[in-house]
Structure formats: C-alpha cells, structure tokens
Amino acid sequence: MGVTRRTLRLGAFLLTPGYHVASWRHPTARADGGLDFAHYRELLHTAERGKFDMFFVADGVGIRTPYRDADELSRWGRFLQFDPLTLLSALAVHTTHIGLAATASTTYNEPFHIARKFASIDHLSAGRAAWNIVTSVTDAEAQNFNRDAQPDHASRYHRAREFMEVVTGLWDSWDDDAFGYDKESGRYFDPAGLHVLDHKGEHFSVRGPLNVARPPQGYPVLIQAGASADGQDFAARWAEVVFTAAQTLDEARAFHRGMKRQAAAYGRDPDQLKVMPGLFPVIGRTRAEAEDKYAVLQDLVDPVVGLGLLTQLLGDIDISGCPLDGPLPELPPTEGSTSRQQLVYDKARREGLTIKELYRSLTGGRGHRIVIGTPEDVADLMEEWFTAEAADGFNVMPPVLPEGLDDFVDLVVPELQRRGLFRTEYESSTLRGNLGIDRPARGAATELPLGPGPFATQE
Ligand SMILES: Cc1cc2nc3c(=O)[nH]c(=O)nc-3n(C[C@H](O)[C@H](O)[C@H](O)COP(=O)(O)O)c2cc1C
Structure with a gap:
C-alpha cells in the first residue's frame, strides 16, 4: 500500500444569509434564509458537490447580540434560525455524504438529552453526525435558563468535563452488536451487551442506559472551539476536531503545535485531533473584483451593529463611552470568551487601530483570517498554512450565501484539487471515514484521565 498523502479537511460554516455581519442587506442575500429549509437544502447540495467534509451550524440558546432597545436589535438582522438539531435531522435525509455538525451547550442542557439527540442524528444520517461542544459565553443565554448571569468560566468547563463523561458513557450503553432482534429465541438484545452507566457525580446523577443503540460512528465526531487554557485542555482531552480563530500564520502554527502537544500529554495520538x-x-476572478465585493459589504455596515459586534467579541465589555477615533482602552477580564477578547486586543495593538478601524476590520471575519483575492490567492493561503502545519483544514465562512459558497466550490475547490490538496471523491460514507478519525471502541472515552490536565488553569 502506498503512503497516503496528507490532505485538507474542509468545513462549511454556513451562517445564513452569510458570515459578514451586513450580509443580510446584500442585494443577492436571502435575508429570511435562516428559516428557509429549501435554501439550506440547496446550500448543502452545493457543499456536497464541493466534497466538503462537513456542514457546521453555530448556535446560541437565545439572541446573543448585545442591544439596548428594539431599535438597535432591528438593525442587526440574522438572528432567526432553526434549532440546529431539528435542521440537521431534516438535512440528513436530503444528503448522502457530507458530515452534519451542530453546536449544543453543556451549560444549558442535560447530558441525557444531548446523548440521545446526537445518537439519533448519527443513526438518521448513517454515521455523519458531529457535535460542537460549547460551554456558551453570554449572560443573555443564562437569562433563558433561570439565571441572571452565566456561571463563571472555570465552573462552566468543570461541568462540561463531567457532562462528557456522562454523554460518552450513555453512548456506550450497548455493545455494537447488542441488538439481535431474535424473534426465534425471544431475545430483543443479548443481555451481556447491556452496560448500565449508573453515574453519580457532582453535577449529574444519570442511571442510563440510553434508549438508542450505539451510534454508527461509535461516538458522533466531537468538535470543540475553546481557546482559553481550560478550553484547550478540554479540547486536548475530548475533541477530535478543534475549531479556532487565528489572524496570523505564526499564531495559527503555535496553536496547532500546542494542541497536538496537549493531546499527546493525555496519551492521545495527535493525528487524531484535527485543527x-x-x-x-x-x-473574485480578479483581485479588483474581490476588493469591490468586499467594499459593497463594508458599505452596508450599520455603525451601531459594528460597535455592537466589537462589544460582543470583547466578551460583552461596554466601550460605548470611548471615542471611536481613539485606541481601544485596557480591558477588564471577561467571563465570556477570554481567547477572542485577547485576539481582538492583540490585533488592535499590533495594527495600531482606532476603535472604528478595529470594528470595521472585524465585520467580515469576526477575528477569523480574511483573504480577499483570486481563487489562486485563496488556495495559496490555504496551502501555506496547511504545509506549515498551522492547519489540518479550514472552516470556510462565505461572506454572503449562496454566492460565496458557489464561488468557493466552483473556483477554489478545483484549484485545491489541481494542487493535490483536496479530495475529488469522498473516501467514505461516514464523517469519521472522511476526516480520517478512528471509530472509538466501546469504553474508549474512559481509558484516558479525565482532566483537567497539566496545561489547564487551576479550578
Ligand atoms: C469556529 C468557531 C465556532 C464557534 N461556534 C460557537 C457556537 O456555535 N456557539 C457558542 O456558544 N460558541 C461558539 N464558539 C465559541 C467557543 O465555543 C468558545 O466558547 C469560545 O471560543 C471561548 O472559549 P474560551 O472561553 O475557552 O476562550 C465558536 C468558536 C469558534 C472558533
């Protein structure tokens, strides 16, 4: 057998009607796309034609944009969307190969609900489900779940660790071949194949077993995106795909190296964790065309929304009293996303930006790397990061849908394929198979130490 060449993994991060904060106002955007199933189905068919590994639905359990009144909120657009798991269930039956990844919070769910729903989607899609594990980052979400404010950062991750123990334990309720449905002997399942969890911990008391058979992938693919010390430690222990935001090649390379090192410290094969x-x-077909497309979107940014987005990315720190043409002040710590606050702060200082320049630089990528240019320019950047081991793949965030996804699939994917960096056919019918991530045996999750590991902050 020949040596398999390392190739890119691609996620389609399809925030409808586009990732740019003003996308909903763009002439070609479906402003009401968040609740239009036919629109999603069309997007998924395009992404599947482009051989994307997976489609990803981000989510919050409530409206997370900061706003003072209805007038401000009405300028934001784009907060209506389907519940992600309901959407994925429907998409599962309209697609055949693309992975289906959704966000669900460990802070505002019970582990039994999550284990059951993701196991169900894995069965419905014949092995294409993935869970983006988040601890949530806003008080607005806490206020929909009987609290005034969110639990502090460390306690959210503390609960998340135990949550994972329970969820994976529930997915391991049954041997893979426990269910024989043997009419002859009268045994629905083999009694030796049942493993009752009986978990009693600090946050959860869950007996089990799950009333769904073991998922086709063993566990749905586990994704995580926390980048604080605790977030990285959690990802090193549990995640198989790590989403991240990085501005520069050096930043991305350091993160990539750090994640692999931390996964190895837990006794994992670093190659089984994809950053x-x-x-x-x-x-654009030319650089000028791409610049024009970006300018059209930037002209649609409402200043209220621009400043609100910056406030959000700083972890809900109010900077409305600061002059827009002055620098970003020193910031108090946040109980929200500490890593994104740091990234934005570093960018402002590194590039010497005023507050207005800073928010205008974030309306597209929100802290993620922006590339404006020809298909070759985009492929060059991807190749550079990939070969420098700063990325195992990318989460692609089209500015406006469906146009931005069409452009990527029709223009960039063929260029990546020509360079031998990306598949021309799916290798497998399961998401694990395409990502090159092993199917865990029953009980695999309990074989590693639970953490926190040596790199986490003290809890
Ligand atoms: C690509 C990407 C997607 C994310 N999607 C979500 C999401 O859908 N919902 C959510 O609450 N947080 C989401 N996050 C935020 C992370 O889960 C995490 O809370 C954040 O990065 C802060 O982590 P930290 O507190 O460890 O720094 C996402 C982050 C990234 C980089």
Missing part, C-alpha cells in the same frame, strides 16, 4: 482555523474568503 481547523476559520477562513473568511472574498473571491
């Missing part, structure tokens, strides 16, 4: 930074591509 996928976000990429916001604005694609």
Whole structure:
C-alpha cells in the first residue's frame, strides 16, 4: 500500500444569509434564509458537490447580540434560525455524504438529552453526525435558563468535563452488536451487551442506559472551539476536531503545535485531533473584483451593529463611552470568551487601530483570517498554512450565501484539487471515514484521565 498523502479537511460554516455581519442587506442575500429549509437544502447540495467534509451550524440558546432597545436589535438582522438539531435531522435525509455538525451547550442542557439527540442524528444520517461542544459565553443565554448571569468560566468547563463523561458513557450503553432482534429465541438484545452507566457525580446523577443503540460512528465526531487554557485542555482531552480563530500564520502554527502537544500529554495520538482555523474568503476572478465585493459589504455596515459586534467579541465589555477615533482602552477580564477578547486586543495593538478601524476590520471575519483575492490567492493561503502545519483544514465562512459558497466550490475547490490538496471523491460514507478519525471502541472515552490536565488553569 502506498503512503497516503496528507490532505485538507474542509468545513462549511454556513451562517445564513452569510458570515459578514451586513450580509443580510446584500442585494443577492436571502435575508429570511435562516428559516428557509429549501435554501439550506440547496446550500448543502452545493457543499456536497464541493466534497466538503462537513456542514457546521453555530448556535446560541437565545439572541446573543448585545442591544439596548428594539431599535438597535432591528438593525442587526440574522438572528432567526432553526434549532440546529431539528435542521440537521431534516438535512440528513436530503444528503448522502457530507458530515452534519451542530453546536449544543453543556451549560444549558442535560447530558441525557444531548446523548440521545446526537445518537439519533448519527443513526438518521448513517454515521455523519458531529457535535460542537460549547460551554456558551453570554449572560443573555443564562437569562433563558433561570439565571441572571452565566456561571463563571472555570465552573462552566468543570461541568462540561463531567457532562462528557456522562454523554460518552450513555453512548456506550450497548455493545455494537447488542441488538439481535431474535424473534426465534425471544431475545430483543443479548443481555451481556447491556452496560448500565449508573453515574453519580457532582453535577449529574444519570442511571442510563440510553434508549438508542450505539451510534454508527461509535461516538458522533466531537468538535470543540475553546481557546482559553481550560478550553484547550478540554479540547486536548475530548475533541477530535478543534475549531479556532487565528489572524496570523505564526499564531495559527503555535496553536496547532500546542494542541497536538496537549493531546499527546493525555496519551492521545495527535493525528487524531484535527485543527481547523476559520477562513473568511472574498473571491473574485480578479483581485479588483474581490476588493469591490468586499467594499459593497463594508458599505452596508450599520455603525451601531459594528460597535455592537466589537462589544460582543470583547466578551460583552461596554466601550460605548470611548471615542471611536481613539485606541481601544485596557480591558477588564471577561467571563465570556477570554481567547477572542485577547485576539481582538492583540490585533488592535499590533495594527495600531482606532476603535472604528478595529470594528470595521472585524465585520467580515469576526477575528477569523480574511483573504480577499483570486481563487489562486485563496488556495495559496490555504496551502501555506496547511504545509506549515498551522492547519489540518479550514472552516470556510462565505461572506454572503449562496454566492460565496458557489464561488468557493466552483473556483477554489478545483484549484485545491489541481494542487493535490483536496479530495475529488469522498473516501467514505461516514464523517469519521472522511476526516480520517478512528471509530472509538466501546469504553474508549474512559481509558484516558479525565482532566483537567497539566496545561489547564487551576479550578
Ligand atoms: C469556529 C468557531 C465556532 C464557534 N461556534 C460557537 C457556537 O456555535 N456557539 C457558542 O456558544 N460558541 C461558539 N464558539 C465559541 C467557543 O465555543 C468558545 O466558547 C469560545 O471560543 C471561548 O472559549 P474560551 O472561553 O475557552 O476562550 C465558536 C468558536 C469558534 C472558533
């Protein structure tokens, strides 16, 4: 057998009607696309034609944009969307190969619900489900779940660790071949194949077993995107795909190396953890055309929304009292996303930006790397990051849908394929198979230490 060449993994991060904050106002955008199933189905068919590994649905359990009143909120657009798991269930029956990844929070769910729903989607899609594990980052979400404010950062990750123990334990309720449905002997399943969890811990008391058979992939693919010390430690222990935001090649390379090292410290094969930074591509047949496309979107940015987005990315730190043409002030710590706050702060200082320049630089990529240019320019950047081991793949964030996804699939994918960097056919019918991530045997999750590991902050 020949040596298999390392190739890119691609996620389609399809925030409808586009990743750019003003996308909903773009002439070609479906402003009401968030609740239009036919629109999603069409997008998925395009992504599947482009051989994307997976489609990813981000989510919050509530409206997460900061706003003072209805007037401000009405300028934001784009917060209506389907519940992600409901959407994926429907998409599962309209697609055949693309992975289906959804966000669900460990802070505002019970593990039994999550284990059951993702196991169901894995069965419905014949092995294409993935869970983006988040601890959530806003008080707005906490306020929909009986609290005034979110639990602090460390306690959210503390609960998340135990949550994972329970969820994976529930997926391991049954041997893979436990269910024989043997009419002859009268045994629905083999009694030796049942493993009752009986978990009693600090946050959860869950007996099990799950009333769904072991998922086709063993466990749905586990994704995580926390980049704080605790977030990285959690990802090193549990994640098989790590989403991240990076501005520069050096930043991305350091993160990639750090994640692999931390996974190895847990006793894992670092190759079984794929790091996928976000990429916001604005694609034109010429550079001038790409610049024009970006300018059209930037002209549609409402200043209220621009400043609100910056507030959000800083972890809900109010900077409305600061002059827009002055620098970003020193910031208090946030209980929201500490890593994104740091990234934005570093960018402002590194590039010497005023607050207005800073928010205008974030309206597209929100902290993810932006590339504006020809298909070759986009492929060059992807190749550079990939070969420098700064990325195992990318989460592609089209600025406006469906146009931005069409551009990527029709213009960039063929260029990546020509360079031998990306598949021309799916290798497998399961997401694990395409990502090159092993199917875990029953009980695999309990074989590693639970953490926190040596790199986490003290809890
Ligand atoms: C590509 C990407 C997608 C994310 N999607 C979501 C999401 O859908 N919902 C959510 O609450 N957080 C999402 N996050 C935020 C992370 O889960 C995490 O909370 C954040 O990076 C802060 O982590 P930290 O507190 O460890 O720094 C996403 C982050 C990235 C980089």
